[in-house]
Amino acid sequence: MRRRTTAASPAGRAREQALEADLAVLATVLTDRWGEPETVDLWPYLGFDSPDPDFVAPEPLNFLCGVAGSMQVWRPAAPGRWLALTIGQADPEFPLQLLAAFGAPSSLPG
Numbered sequence: 001m002r003r004r005t006t007a008a009s010p011a012g013r014a015r016e017q018a019l020e021a022d023l024a025v026l027a028t029v030l031t032d033r034w035g036e037p038e039t040v041d042l043w044p045y046l047g048f049d050s051p052d053p054d055f056v057a058p059e060p061l062n063f064l065c066g067v068a069g070s071m072q073v074w075r076p077a078a079p080g081r082w083l084a085l086t087i088g089q090a091d092p093e094f095p096l097q098l099l100a101a102f103g104a105p106s107s108l109p110g
């Protein structure tokens with residue numbers, strides 16, 4: 001996962017731990033329902049290795065790769081979509097956020 005910058009204060013660390021605990025609870029619920037998630041590295045969706053200089057990842061990957069380094073992904077069979085959880089931070093001056101995203105199968109090849 002992309003390195004996150006947290007507040008040096010005990011309160012900042014407590015907020016980060018609370019987000020990690022919330023993510024763990026949600027991940028457990030989703031795993032119970034749809035099985036083990038896969039960890040998806042978001043680096044390739046930044047496009048640095050793409051031969052196309054105008055490469056832009058499809059949403060929501062374009063947004064997620066700007067705020068997080070990886071995400072946990074579940075692929076429920078019935079809806080035909082994927083669901084992801086991660087903790088992200090848009091800028092070191094902004095707070096960490098627990099993020100949930102979903103997308104069409106074509107936006108996240110599997």
